[in-house]
Amino acid sequence: MHHTVKQHRRLSEKWIKASIAGTIWAASEIVLGSFLHNLRVPFSGNILTAIGLVILISISYIWRDKGLFWRAGLICAIMKTMSPSAVIFGPMIAIFTESVLLEISVTLLGRTLAGYALGAMLAMSWNLFHKIISYIVYYGPNIIEVYTNLVNMAAKQLRIQSDIVWLPIIILFIVYGLFGLIAAVIGIITGRRMLRQPVNNSEPLIAETEGFLKKSNMEFGYSIIWLFADILLLILCFLLLSYTEWYAWGPAVIIVAIIWGLRYRNALRRLSKPKFWVLFVIITFVTAFVFTRASAGEIKWTEGLITGIQMNFRAVLIILGFSVLGTELYNPVVRNFFSGTAFRNLPLAVELSVESLPYFISAIPDFKSVVRNPVSIFYNVISHAGRRLSEIKGNKQHIFFITGGKEKGKTSCLKKIVEMIKETGSEVGGIISERILDGQVTSGYYAVDALTGEKRLFLGTREGGAKIGKFFIDAGGLAFGRSILDKYRNARKVVVVIDEAGMLELNGGGWADNITTLADNNDIDLIIAVRDEYAGRVKSHWNIHDAVILDIEKTPCEEAAGIILEALSARRAE
Secondary structure (H helix, E strand, C coil): CHHHHHHCCCCCHHHHHHHHHHHHHHHHHHHHHHHHHHCCCCCHHHHHHHHHHHHHHHHCCCCCCCCHHHHHHHHHHHHHHHCCCCCCHHHHHHHHHHHHHHHHHHHHHCCCHHHHHHHHHHHHHHHHHHHHHHHHHHHCCHHHHHHHHHHHHHHHHCCCCCCCCCHHHHHHHHHHHHHHHHHHHHHHHHHHHHHHCCCCCCCCCCCCCCCCCCCCCCCCCCCHHHHHHHHHHHHHHHHHHHHCCHHHHHHHHHHHHHHHHHHCHHHHCCCCCHHHHHHHHHHHHHHHHHHHHHCCCCCCHHHHHHHHHHHHHHHHHHHHHHHHHHHHCCCHHHHHHHHHCCCCHHHHHHHHHHHHHHHHHCCCCCHHHHHHCHHHHHHHHHCHHHHHHHHHCCCCCCEEEEEECCCCCHHHHHHHHHHHHHHCCCEEEEEEEEEEEECCEEEEEEEEECCCCCEEEEEECCCCCCEECCEEECHHHHHHHHHHHHCCCCCCCEEEEEEEECHHHHCCCCCHHHHHHHHCCCCEEEEEEEEHHHHHHHHHHCCCCCCEEEECCCCCHHHHHHHHHHHHHHHHCC
């Protein structure tokens, strides 16, 4: 584990979270994708997209970082290459585009039902759009004419007078959109459940993944020369297909296919499947029939046949070309190039994902379990994300909750702990809520700087800001406390105290944003006073599953202070 922390220390936390989210998505693609495709389940691509959307939406409830979706999609697209199925750029582009569409929608509409729903519907609909574009790319513009003529012929046979060319596509888009909406609802339900109910992270995960992962390609002789040669061959064949007769492009495509087959054995995997050749024959003869029939005898049967073969040769070229380019792009020289670009975090994130993939594959249940109880299954799988993040960060950060009932001495204990930490020579800061007494009656609270002792009125009886119980928030005191905590957002080796976190913070007010920022800083330790009735919700809300809870009504303050000082001392000694 120390190796992992050291290895990924330069990787930003946003990319770490994206790596985890993307790896969970990739694990579902690899495990459930293989199951669905092997059983020839209809709309398997849509099911996998729905699973990915549920993962992204639900995980965004615990990690609210901007840009998380597209980063996770990029990681998943790259990790998709570890699937046992043949890999081309198509699925990778689809996965990344789906994540970008969700990112754009949530950015514009916020993390709301509308934002998630629209994003999921757009992402799901992209499957159909991507499939249409893929057919056009594979077979060229002729496939549009084949489709149009077939629909028009069907309309004539059914005696339909209106133009129905776009009707099948519109119906499919509606179906896809509804499927995306369902995925968004499941994701929202799962995410909200994760906020309400802390997860039990005590069960170990045992990874058994050899059946899902590809064997290493380290022995392959990568070559930059071959990479550029493959690009030139691909361009040359496309030019021949577009501007020459069959006796020129036919032999050229066959020769290039043989060359690629000899160097890249995996490139031929798609062509070795009977499904490809059945589709090859069907498209060839359907094209010949449609073109001959539609042209009223102006085109000979042989010319239509050659057009069909040309479309299939184009598909062969795309399939093989993308496969060989994808292989050469694994070259370490190419990957290292990214280390000097804006995507310098990407290679480290992918490396981290490779380490995490067995972890999450072992957590993926069988497809029948997913169908029986999807929300619970997604909850259980995604809940491992917090544990994995904690492992990657090395569990370095200590977070303590000082809990107890109302006016049971939490603040007094916190003051003692602060003084004891100062005596050890460690740096400590933050805010303490000091009660203002009018005789025996509490008339308000000061926000006190734990480092300097400076204080400002935070809660008082004078009407003004938002109301908490019988008190009103003083805007100046709130800004004062937030500015104190904000100083430690990028601090190192500091203990920060927060008195306290409660309903105000759970509703997004008070010190909520500061807690979010400080809990993400692995180089500081946190001590937070929390009323016992809110402790569980605070843990769940900020995904602080490893917090040490010290109930001062059960654990004397001196003992609690000793536990904290011992943990802090051990960390300083590392």
